[in-house]
Amino acid sequence: MNKIDVLKEQIEKAKKIVISTHVSPDGDAIGSSLGLYHYLINIGKSVTVIVPNEFPTFLKWMPKTDEIFVYEGNEEEGKKITEAADLIFSLDYNEPHRTAMYSKTLEASNAYKVVIDHHIGEPTWQNLNLSVVGASSTCELIFDTIVALSSEEYINQDIAYSLYSGLLTDTGSFQFSATTPKVHIIAASLLSKGVQPDLVHNHILNSFSESRLKFFGFCINKKMKIVAEKKLAYIFLTKKELNSYSLGVGGTEGLVNEPMKISDIDISILFKQDKDKIKISFRSKKDIDISKFASAYFEGGGHKNASGGVSYLTIEETEKKLLLLINKI
Ligand SMILES: [Mn+2]
Structure with missing residues (x-):
């Protein structure tokens, strides 16, 4: 079985899914998590996004950021949600210690664990690894994953806004060397789903306080x-x-x-x-x-x-x- 078929089976089987990110989540961590969250919700799954600690205000405009569970300060409930999960995604990190205050809870879980990341590393603790080291962003990989699991038609405007945000932040507004032709093709697809690029840019980059x-x-x-x-x-x-x-x-x-x-x-x-x-x-x-x-x-x-x-x-x-x-x- 190829990896996507394995993942598909795990998603179908899963009753409770957790999507987790690294500590001090950035645009790619939040964007990829919400992108995958919207997809899984839309196909009828029960999903919680857990972040180890608070994330920046300039990311809080993305659809459903208010549904994100912040572990720090809510540890007891966070443990319960994690214990109940039978499938856990680790997005934008590949070692449990990157989740800091959440790592013990994560490691104690018996859920099937899927890593999707683009940082350097060869993790061995997970059940399934869909990482591509050197990819522009985890959002790029989530785009590929959704298309492989279903089709591009499943990428709606909410998913598009989430994924576009991570593409934008992790490529430094499409300037870093990992900005491949494919990144622009994905960005074009996301724009065609209704993303307004100026709106994303203003929310994320032109949002300084004095x-x-x-x-x-x-x-x-x-x-x-x-x-x-x-x-x-x-x-x-x-x-x-x-x-x-x-x-x-x-x-x-x-x-x-x-x-x-x-x-x-x-x-x-x-x-x-x-x-x-x-x-x-x-x-x-x-x-x-x-x-x-x-x-x-x-x-x-x-x-x-x-x-x-x-x-x-x-x-x-x-x-x-x-x-x-x-x-x-
Ligand atoms: Mn990233």
Whole structure:
């Protein structure tokens, strides 16, 4: 049996389905989850989307975001829903630890587990893996999955808005190298289902508060450091600086991309001080595989040109470590 037939059988059998995403869900995580959610609801299934923690306000316009179950703060109910599920989708992540506070509950479940993701990784914990490493987005893969399970006719306007949002955010508005001809063909199909591109763009990208834009200005003006010979820009932000602007959930989203607008910058790194660690975002241009650097020295991973990582040192020590190691990039 091919993978799609296996999935089809599991969906038909399933009485309760859970769709889960990684911690701090982004546009692709929410878009792919809602896209699949609408499809499964439309074919008559009982489905809950569970996110580990809150997601940004600029994603809350998508159809049925109010139905998304936020695990953090509702753990008891979240455990019950997960225990009752006989089929669980893991979208936009491929290791349970990426779900942070939800991971124990997820791992305790006996449900049939399906991973659909595009990040680097070779997971072995699931029952079925429909991931394509290097694909533009999980939304692209959900489009393919729905078409393979049913047909393009099943993609209605709600699904189209959800999937288009993830395509847009994960390709940086169709600019990153994973923006293949196929991505544009999918985008065209979604537009033909009634998606208004300007509306999505305004909701997601032109939705800054005045305070958030001023914060971006502060980061570029006062905090950005350049290592010209390495074509590297980096920003360190203390907890205090992050708290002194009313940013809300997802307020630093996209900040790491700002230095990439400089023609002489090929690498951008953002360090954000958190409770007990420093969260790191890496971006690179062209053939520079920043995920290798992120995983070798900062417990990171992700994509060739976009990775995450973490440091348990102080800001001063982390900066020292970075400057010592930049020749390894
Ligand atoms: Mn993604």
